[in-house]
Amino acid sequence: MGEPKEYLYVITAYTENSVGLLSSIAGIFTRRSLNIEKLLVYPSKVEGIHKFKIHTRTTPVRAREVVLQIEKKVDVIRAFAVVDDERSPREAAIVREFLKNRDKNNI
Amino acid sequence: MTGAEILMESLLAQGVDTVFGYPGGQIMPVYDKLYDYSDRLRHILVRHEQGAIHAAQGYARVKNVPGTVMVTSGPGATNVVTGIADAMIDSTPVVVIAGQVSNAALGTDAFQETDFVNLTTPITKWTYQIRRPEDVAWAVARAYYIASSGRPGPVVLDFTKDGQTGLAEYVPARCDYIRSYVTDHEPSDALLTRAAAMIDAAQRPFVVFGHGIVLSGAEDALKAFLYKGDIPAGSTLLGLSSLDSDDTHFKGMLGMHGNLAPNVMTQNCDLLIAVGMRFDDRVTGTVKTYAKQAKVIHIDIDPSEIGKIISVDLGILGDAKQVLTRLTELIGSRTRTEWNHFTDDIKAVEKLKVINPELRPGDGAINPGEVVDIVAKVCQGDAIVVTDVGQNQMLAARYSRFKGVSASFVTSGGLGTMGFGLPAAMGAKVALPGRRVCLFVGDGGFQMTMQELGTLMQEGIGVKIVLVNNNWLGNVRQWQELFLGKRYSATRMLNPEYSRIAEAYGISYDSVEDRADLLPAVERLFADDAPAILQVHVREEANVFPMIPPGKSVSEIMLNKTEWI
Ligand SMILES: Cc1ncc(C[n+]2csc(CCOP(=O)(O)OP(=O)(O)O)c2C)c(N)n1
Numbered sequence: 001m002g003e004p005k006e007y008l009y010v011i012t013a014y015t016e017n018s019v020g021l022l023s024s025i026a027g028i029f030t031r032r033s034l035n036i037e038k039l040l041v042y043p044s045k046v047e048g049i050h051k052f053k054i055h056t057r058t059t060p061v062r063a064r065e066v067v068l069q070i071e072k073k074v075d076v077i078r079a080f081a082v083v084d085d086e087r088s089p090r091e092a093a094i095v096r097e098f099l100k101n102r103d104k105n106n107i
Numbered sequence: 108m109t110g111a112e113i114l115m116e117s118l119l120a121q122g123v124d125t126v127f128g129y130p131g132g133q134i135m136p137v138y139d140k141l142y143d144y145s146d147r148l149r150h151i152l153v154r155h156e157q158g159a160i161h162a163a164q165g166y167a168r169v170k171n172v173p174g175t176v177m178v179t180s181g182p183g184a185t186n187v188v189t190g191i192a193d194a195m196i197d198s199t200p201v202v203v204i205a206g207q208v209s210n211a212a213l214g215t216d217a218f219q220e221t222d223f224v225n226l227t228t229p230i231t232k233w234t235y236q237i238r239r240p241e242d243v244a245w246a247v248a249r250a251y252y253i254a255s256s257g258r259p260g261p262v263v264l265d266f267t268k269d270g271q272t273g274l275a276e277y278v279p280a281r282c283d284y285i286r287s288y289v290t291d292h293e294p295s296d297a298l299l300t301r302a303a304a305m306i307d308a309a310q311r312p313f314v315v316f317g318h319g320i321v322l323s324g325a326e327d328a329l330k331a332f333l334y335k336g337d338i339p340a341g342s343t344l345l346g347l348s349s350l351d352s353d354d355t356h357f358k359g360m361l362g363m364h365g366n367l368a369p370n371v372m373t374q375n376c377d378l379l380i381a382v383g384m385r386f387d388d389r390v391t392g393t394v395k396t397y398a399k400q401a402k403v404i405h406i407d408i409d410p411s412e413i414g415k416i417i418s419v420d421l422g423i424l425g426d427a428k429q430v431l432t433r434l435t436e437l438i439g440s441r442t443r444t445e446w447n448h449f450t451d452d453i454k455a456v457e458k459l460k461v462i463n464p465e466l467r468p469g470d471g472a473i474n475p476g477e478v479v480d481i482v483a484k485v486c487q488g489d490a491i492v493v494t495d496v497g498q499n500q501m502l503a504a505r506y507s508r509f510k511g512v513s514a515s516f517v518t519s520g521g522l523g524t525m526g527f528g529l530p531a532a533m534g535a536k537v538a539l540p541g542r543r544v545c546l547f548v549g550d551g552g553f554q555m556t557m558q559e560l561g562t563l564m565q566e567g568i569g570v571k572i573v574l575v576n577n578n579w580l581g582n583v584r585q586w587q588e589l590f591l592g593k594r595y596s597a598t599r600m601l602n603p604e605y606s607r608i609a610e611a612y613g614i615s616y617d618s619v620e621d622r623a624d625l626l627p628a629v630e631r632l633f634a635d636d637a638p639a640i641l642q643v644h645v646r647e648e649a650n651v652f653p654m655i656p657p658g659k660s661v662s663e664i665m666l667n668k669t670e671w672i
Contacts, residue, residue, distance in 0.1 A: 015287070024229075064414075
């Protein structure tokens with residue numbers, strides 16, 4: 001068994017717009033010595049929700065781990081990891097659906 | 108009201124009755140207000156902020172509610188960092204309220220300013236800087252909710268001077284829902300049915316359980332599950348006391364210094380059912396050979412734990428109590444007599460090769476394990492056992508006996524923080540003054556937070572301290588002896604005259620060197636409820652066995668210096 005293969009992942013996180021989240025998410029990468037190749041933070045297509053888009057080169061196992069660690073942050077709504085060129089356009093819809101269910105519970 | 112007063116009201120609204128803390132410049136408005144609330148909020152003045160956080164942890168662990176810490180900015184805040192990290196890895200709910208410089212001074216390297224939010228972000232569930240009095244009630248409600256819900260953990264509120272002194276109306280706040288934070292995982296019926304089918308089909312199922320049982324109050328649910336399926340179980344260090352030590356289904360503690368039977372069962376079961384535990388390397392040894400023959404079901408409330416260390420056949424996200432209760436309804440009633448007796452021989456081996464030599468050595472110096480054994484005899488399983496870190500901790504875990512009351516074992520598991528013991532014991536006794544609290548501590552760890560004797564003295568907190576003195580940093584010395592050719596680098600420790608330290612603090616003191624004096628001394632120790640120290644001089648180069656050497660497989664266990672199984 002050789003080293004597991006690395007891919008260029010796009011990790012996206014849909015989040016509340018709160019102070020300190022960038023460094024909190026960045027810390028998850030630093031701790032695992034993952035280099036961030038590219039980083040974008042901007043308002044997402046879902047109203048009131050921000051989006052982090054982070055490119056990093058890593059293994060599938062690590063990518064899953066990072067997604068779960070990001071989602072564990074209180075102000076993160078959902079996170080996803082996909083290999084660059086087959087990016088799913090459904091993420092925003094998943095987040096909308098998630099919020100719809102959550103907000104229903106709130107009543 | 109000022110922000111400081113809103114804080115007081117908000118803490119009371121959360122049911123807080125005790126605060127462990129230490130004042131200073133940037134938290135003075137809060138302390139000034141505390142003066143008016145001293146009839147409703149008991150403040151315990153520690154001797155070092157590390158003591159405050161460990162005390163809050165001890166309080167939280169035995170009471171299963173968040174502990175509260177109050178410290179000043181800068182050095183006061185950084186002094187609690189160790190405890191925050193400890194609470195994070197051991198899932199302990201604590202809320203730390205730290206002073207901070209005024210809003211205008213933020214980021215200017217003002218006197219006693221540290222970037223506490225950034226310092227603590229990786230080791231908290233949530234960290235928030237309160238800059239306005241209007242935000243206090245909201246932030247406090249959210250802090251206690253986050254600390255205690257889901258997988259519990261530490262929360263930091265960094266409270267600036269303006270937040271404390273500014274004026275706002277107090278509007279009580281509640282928080283039991285955050286849309287981005289999911290804790291109410293409900294496993295589907297289909298998933299549970301699959302799990303039940305796997306359990307029913309298993310010939311040799313084995314449960315490994317951890318702290319999650321205590322945190323979710325799943326003790327009875329666990330027992331019902333084990334009895335219905337006739338399934339044996341082993342506990343992690345932090346799961347201890349949630350099942351009675353003499354329960355027929357309880358096979359002992361897992362891992363590096365655990366009992367032989369549960370480690371052997373791990374390697375011989377056909378289904379491993381993990382509940383509220385996280386496969387720490389002290390439990391698994393090398394994961395390359397860990398339970399490879401078995402299917403694995405992992406039940407946990409934290410999605411990031413499932414599949415993190417061990418790949419699982421079935422992951423069930425949910426609260427341990429809920430999941431176990433539903434599984435118990437679904438599984439068949441079975442007897443698995445032969446499997447339950449599978450480790451009888453190996454248990455006899457442990458008794459012969461490890462336990463008897465430790466607890467009944469004949470003559471010579473007292474073994475450290477004997478001390479734990481005698482305390483267990485005298486306390487009859489009803490004491491809260493608190494430990495420090497090292498050999499004292501492993502022996503306390505191995506030889507304490509628990510009966511009837513869960514959350515009776517408090518130790519620093521994931522971080523292994525020396526110095527945790529004395530302040531944690533203090534917090535446990537404050538939380539449950541009606542219980543006996545016994546601390547086992549080594550001479551190294553005791554000296555790390557020994558100043559808290561001052562707190563015991565001032566507050567009259569009746570912790571019983573059993574100082575297991577081997578004149579070494581025993582745990583490290585053991586590794587040096589076994590794996591580094593006895594090159595005792597920096598592990599010999601010259602000790603002070605503890606009787607005089609006890610005397611200085613007005614704490615009663617006793618010391619034992621001979622085996623014959625041990626039982627009477629322990630009986631005297633527990634005869635009243637006042638703080639006391641019993642120093643036991645034990646065999647200096649004693650080792651803790653069995654031992655799975657670091658990096659080895661759970662199947663490679665040292666029974667002593669020359670024999671393995
Ligand atoms: C704060 C901290 N520093 C260092 C260690 C490493 N360490 C683990 S056990 C141990 C020795 C403990 O010695 P002592 O407190 O005398 O207890 P004993 O093992 O002899 O029972 C050391 C140094 C640690 N766990 N925590």
